[in-house]
Amino acid sequence: MLQKRIDDQPTISRQMVREAQDILHRHLKRVGLKQTAQRDAILRTFLETRDHLSTDELHRLVQKKDARIGYTTIYRTLKLLAECGLASEVAFHDGIARYEHQYNRRSHHHMVCTECGSSVEFFSQEVGQLEQEIGRKYHYVTTRHTFQIYGVCEDCGKQDHAHRS
Amino acid sequence: MLQKRIDDQPTISRQMVREAQDILHRHLKRVGLKQTAQRDAILRTFLETRDHLSTDELHRLVQKKDARIGYTTIYRTLKLLAECGLASEVAFHDGIARYEHQYNRRSHHHMVCTECGSSVEFFSQEVGQLEQEIGRKYHYVTTRHTFQIYGVCEDCGKQDHAHRS
DNA sequence: GCTGCAATTGAATTTCATTTTCAAGATGCC
DNA sequence: GGCATCTTGAAAATGAAATTCAATTGCAGC
Numbered sequence: 001m002l003q004k005r006i007d008d009q010p011t012i013s014r015q016m017v018r019e020a021q022d023i024l025h026r027h028l029k030r031v032g033l034k035q036t037a038q039r040d041a042i043l044r045t046f047l048e049t050r051d052h053l054s055t056d057e058l059h060r061l062v063q064k065k066d067a068r069i070g071y072t073t074i075y076r077t078l079k080l081l082a083e084c085g086l087a088s089e090v091a092f093h094d095g096i097a098r099y100e101h102q103y104n105r106r107s108h109h110h111m112v113c114t115e116c117g118s119s120v121e122f123f124s125q126e127v128g129q130l131e132q133e134i135g136r137k138y139h140y141v142t143t144r145h146t147f148q149i150y151g152v153c154e155d156c157g158k159q160d161h162a163h164r165s
Numbered sequence: 166m167l168q169k170r171i172d173d174q175p176t177i178s179r180q181m182v183r184e185a186q187d188i189l190h191r192h193l194k195r196v197g198l199k200q201t202a203q204r205d206a207i208l209r210t211f212l213e214t215r216d217h218l219s220t221d222e223l224h225r226l227v228q229k230k231d232a233r234i235g236y237t238t239i240y241r242t243l244k245l246l247a248e249c250g251l252a253s254e255v256a257f258h259d260g261i262a263r264y265e266h267q268y269n270r271r272s273h274h275h276m277v278c279t280e281c282g283s284s285v286e287f288f289s290q291e292v293g294q295l296e297q298e299i300g301r302k303y304h305y306v307t308t309r310h311t312f313q314i315y316g317v318c319e320d321c322g323k324q325d326h327a328h329r330s
Numbered sequence: 331g332c333t334g335c336a337a338t339t340g341a342a343t344t345t346c347a348t349t350t351t352c353a354a355g356a357t358g359c360c
Numbered sequence: 361g362g363c364a365t366c367t368t369g370a371a372a373a374t375g376a377a378a379t380t381c382a383a384t385t386g387c388a389g390c
Contacts, residue, residue, distance in 0.1 A: 032336095032337085033337070033338090034336090034337055034338070034385080034386050034387070035386075035387090036337090036338065036339085036385075036386075037385095038338080038339075039338095055376085055377085056376090068339095068340085069339090069340085070339070070340040070341070071340080071341090072339075072340055072341080072377095072378085072379090073338085073339060073340070075376095075377065075378080076338090076339090076378095089258075091256065091258055093256060093311070095348090095375085095376075096376075097376080097377085111299055111300070111303060111305055111307070113305070114308065120303050120305070122299050122302070122303070124295060124299070126291055126295065127292075127295070127312075130289060130291065130292070131314050134276055134287050134289070134314055135276070135314065135316055137287070138276060138285045138287070138318075138319075139318070139319040139322075140276055140278065140285070140314070140316040140317060140318050140319070141316050141317045141322055142276070142314050142315065142316035143279065143315055143316050143317070144314075144315050144316075145312065145313060145314045145315065146258070146311065146312070146313050146315075147292075147310065147311070147312045148310060148311050149296050149299055149300065149305070149307050149309075149310045150307065150308050150309050150310065150311075151300055151305040151306050151307035151308050151309075152305060152306045152308070153303075153304070153305050154303075154304040154305070157304075157306055197365095197366085198366070198367085199356080199357050199358070199365085199366055199367070200357075200358090201356075201357075201366090201367065201368085202356090203367080203368075204367095220347085220348085221347090233368095233369085234368090234369085235368070235369040235370070236348095236369080236370090237348095237349085237350090237368075237369055237370080238367085238368060238369070240347095240348070240349080241349095241367090241368090260346085260347075260376095260377085261347075262347080262348085
């Protein structure tokens with residue numbers, strides 16, 4: 001599944017992995033949890049991947065490194081990563097929770113093709129400003145927003161056309 | 166659960182119910198399905214309610230009118246209503262699908278309190294324009310978008326504060 | 331470097347929203 | 361009105377996510 005990203009950093013450097021691991025380790029210590037080989041392995045695999053990963057996909061990838069790491073641990077660790085800001089959930093409204101890594105990334109949004117499920121990332125300043133503006137207006141302390149566009153991508157549009165004629 | 170709406174029409178008139186019912190009936194005929202008392206009852210109850218209804222909530226309301234209407238029929242009918250544009254799904258990302266009626270309503274968005282679940286509706290032209298703009302840029306034929314803001318509402322903010330001090 | 335206790339793990343189980351199944355009942359075209 | 365077809369709703373199935381629990385592991389304090 002094609003996924004275009006607007007990312008300045010083409011790959012994740014060793015340095016970034018170390019820094020992210022530090023963030024996780026500090027978070028664990030803060031809330032009285034323990035460092036484990038599993039959590040580190042999951043974080044590393046997660047950072048290395050440039051996709052919007054479902055728990056299932058991440059599980060498969062992690063298993064290539066250590067086949068004994070179970071499903072449950074992936075779920076639990078993704079929540080931990082979200083807690084310390086390293087990951088964030090992306091809901092594409094297909095009933096599956098996806099996560100993307102958030103480390104050193106610009107705020108961005110997604111446009112999803114409803115035919116093939118591929119996605120494009122785009123950036124828009126206005127959306128963040130709107131969050132602030134609306135929050136002020138209705139006296140909410142805003143924490144985040146979601147913005148997704150749904151449609152049919154160029155390729156699927158062409159195929160539909162070819163199919164009909 | 167408090168829900169502020171930006172709606173020009175304070176209540177649903179008899180006239181509107183009739184028109185909406187017509188839309189449903191025409192849709193049913195078009196796709197070769199049948200009119201039933203259940204479908205009409207569900208549509209009427211749905212239109213009378215100004216909330217973002219979960220299937221469960223709508224089921225409870227409908228049962229007050231006819232206790233024999235089952236869960237499954239609510240699910241199926243909500244899908245039909247969405248198909249003919251009378252309802253649309255609102256995902257608040259709490260694992261429950263909600264629907265709101267779409268008949269004679271302005272395009273709008275939601276800000277949801279993550280503490281108490283209450284929501285405010287707001288209107289923003291920019292978001293629709295952005296959908297068009299981004300779609301053109303990446304050659305998508307866009308169909309819809311979702312935009313939600315999450316935060317803590319004034320009341321919950323006060324309670325948290327009172328609790329701490 | 332041990333010890334002990336609390337946190338972690340993962341297989342299995344449970345939960346819960348939603349979907350599917352299917353036999354009995356309703357609808358509407360002829 | 362007859363009859364094929366759609367609808368209904370209770371029950372069962374599904375599937376993603378959460379929970380349970382016994383065995384294992386991390387690590388703070390000695």
